Amino acid sequence: MRTFLTLMLAAICVVGYAQKKPKINKAISAMESGELAEAKSIIDEAIVHEKTKDDPKTWFYRGQIYATLDTANSEPGAMEEAIKAFDKALELDPDQKAINTVDFNSGQVVNVDSKKLGWYAFYYNQAIAEYNEENFANAATNFETAFYINPSDTNAILNAAYAAVADGDDERAKDNFMKTYEAGVRDKTVFLQLYNYAVREERFEDGLDIIKKAKAEYPEDIEIAKYEINLLIELKRTEEAQEGLEQAIEADPENADLYFSLGVLKEETGDLEGALEKYRKAVEIDPNHYNSNFNIGVALFNGANELIKERNALSYKEEKKSKELTKKINAQLEKALPIWERLYSLKVNETVLETLAYIYNSLGMNDKSEKMNDELDALNN
Numbered sequence: 001m002r003t004f005l006t007l008m009l010a011a012i013c014v015v016g017y018a019q020k021k022p023k024i025n026k027a028i029s030a031m032e033s034g035e036l037a038e039a040k041s042i043i044d045e046a047i048v049h050e051k052t053k054d055d056p057k058t059w060f061y062r063g064q065i066y067a068t069l070d071t072a073n074s075e076p077g078a079m080e081e082a083i084k085a086f087d088k089a090l091e092l093d094p095d096q097k098a099i100n101t102v103d104f105n106s107g108q109v110v111n112v113d114s115k116k117l118g119w120y121a122f123y124y125n126q127a128i129a130e131y132n133e134e135n136f137a138n139a140a141t142n143f144e145t146a147f148y149i150n151p152s153d154t155n156a157i158l159n160a161a162y163a164a165v166a167d168g169d170d171e172r173a174k175d176n177f178m179k180t181y182e183a184g185v186r187d188k189t190v191f192l193q194l195y196n197y198a199v200r201e202e203r204f205e206d207g208l209d210i211i212k213k214a215k216a217e218y219p220e221d222i223e224i225a226k227y228e229i230n231l232l233i234e235l236k237r238t239e240e241a242q243e244g245l246e247q248a249i250e251a252d253p254e255n256a257d258l259y260f261s262l263g264v265l266k267e268e269t270g271d272l273e274g275a276l277e278k279y280r281k282a283v284e285i286d287p288n289h290y291n292s293n294f295n296i297g298v299a300l301f302n303g304a305n306e307l308i309k310e311r312n313a314l315s316y317k318e319e320k321k322s323k324e325l326t327k328k329i330n331a332q333l334e335k336a337l338p339i340w341e342r343l344y345s346l347k348v349n350e351t352v353l354e355t356l357a358y359i360y361n362s363l364g365m366n367d368k369s370e371k372m373n374d375e376l377d378a379l380n381n
Helices: 002-018 024-032 036-046 056-073 078-092 112-132 136-149 154-167 170-182 188-200 204-217 222-234 238-251 256-268 272-285 290-312 319-346 350-362 366-380
Strands: none
Touching: 024 036, 024 056, 036 056, 056 078, 056 112, 078 112, 078 136, 112 136, 112 154, 136 154, 136 170, 154 170, 154 188, 170 188, 188 204, 188 222, 204 222, 222 238, 222 256, 238 256, 256 272, 256 290, 272 290, 290 319, 290 350, 319 350, 350 366
16 A cells, blocks of 8 residues: 555656746746757747747747747758747737837847847848858848848848849749749839740740739830730730730830831731831831841842842743843842941941842942952951
């Protein structure tokens, strides 16, 4: 009987010891003394103990301890646990009445908000220092952590994206630009960065979706309208592209580039006359518009080529018809010549030199033809 009583007493002692309330203040003292393992052990017990698990201070202190584990020891996942703990503290005490204290030295209120702000500032400043030292990968990591702590500051995640760009990490940059957009930023540069990544990766439908969202934010922006049109053309959605171009021209009627783009679209759909009309309108607005001049010149030269093919198909007996075609060819080349001479004045390249040499030779302008050939030889040597 005596033995039985002894065992019962021992069991009671064990149970009593197991339910001992964790000392939260001891955890904080251990943290402040650098005894982080001890602080962690105590606070981990506290969040499951019946008497402390629903106390907002338990979670508030857990947030501080785990944040310190992150900043002091770089313990994996520590900052995530810290933010979860702070969020739990706010869930239990939304007004922070039980959490709020006043710092004896500074007189400032200490609570979840002030602690989060402190660690946010720590990481943001670390990020700036790393960026200035051109340690772009580390800068991106610190900016990302700052954003994780304070997701209301979208500058942090935007800077993380640009740090990743500087580091040459396209996947990370793309991910951070998307997070910036998801955080509510509607800056034009964010849209264009996401658009550029989509186009570079040939995700044209994604790119179109992005640029349409950008257009909704910037309905008067001609640059964005042009990007949308380019993608519609790429996707062979010509009717939508033409409608978009006509709207853009209506908004900006003196934009030669828009008329050129509409000309290209019409040419792709087989409407050469309509294309030439738009190219000429572009040149009317800007006489030095190279691409429009070039396409007009090509169209006129191709017209001469078609006549040349017809002449070459004649038999030697059809001399009269051959002479008539030669007159038409020369007339067509004379129409093309001023355009190609303008192109020569704007930009010298192999195509321009070869074409001018041919036209000059066909029209009996041998000295000018030789000059073009000399320049062509010099260009190729």
